Amino acid sequence: MTDQFPAGLRVVVTGGGTGIGRTTALTFARLGAASVIITGRRAERLAEAAALHPAIVPVRADVATEEGAEAVAAAAGEHGGAVDVLVHNAGIHHIAPLGEIDLKAARDLFDVNVLGTVVLTDRLLPLLRSPGGNIVFVTSPAGHNPTPTVSMYAASKAAVNSLTRTWALELAPRGIRVNAVAPGWVRTEVYESSGMTTEQVDGLFEQAAKGVPLGATGVPDDVTLWITRLVEPSSSWVTGQIITMDGGADLVRARQV
């Protein structure tokens, strides 16, 4: 981290009540953000995150709805009326091989992981600092790797990768940068939320660590630091990039293909 991180930023982090989003919100707040609006559906998780720092502003909002986007815009209006950084982090997971895909779950997944980012970006665009604003997506290596049993999740993240690159071009004339981070295995609630038991997740992570060249799965801070790095002024010539942090697991997959 350089010592040049701009103070007073107005930040929005979707899914900021837990996991990578919570750590991201706290990091921006500690770096001197004026406000960090966090969204999610569970008020108690948002309240826990907001209790960590006075700059964190909880907004209960479903990211997949226009009402949710409206609530975020209203909160942004009350906290400076501008947005410097929008982190599209909210996401859900769905494990099912072809033949067992639940269509409703698949639709929900695309609503949250893809269309929710469209609705919110559209609504906040007039407030996004121009020039100088930043959008950062939290995507996944599944977006660029074939990933059996999670094809819908992988397809949603492939769509997010496309949005990253396409919006980077669309928004470059306004001086707004769009990038993404693609973390590998990070132990958060996302796995239990998709229906796995804690024992299953323990087993999954034990197995996953064995396939990571650096020998370990990640923690939310491994991801958050890259989100803030992409936003800081020293990255001002970087846009449309998807940065993978996964202990080298992507390299092993590439070698196997």
Ligand SMILES: NC(=O)c1ccc[n+]([C@@H]2O[C@H](COP(=O)([O-])OP(=O)(O)OC[C@H]3O[C@@H](n4cnc5c(N)ncnc54)[C@H](OP(=O)(O)O)[C@@H]3O)[C@@H](O)[C@H]2O)c1
């Ligand atoms: N953990 C990993 O290994 C990993 C790897 C690659 C990518 N990612 C990505 O990282 C991002 C963060 O996930 P995480 O691992 O930190 O898991 P997490 O703790 O489960 O975070 C997901 C967040 O999204 C929120 N969310 C879900 N549906 C929402 C909706 N409809 N409206 C508003 N908020 C919603 C959840 O809050 P509520 O349930 O309260 O709404 C939750 O706070 C996701 O995009 C995920 O795909 C994670």
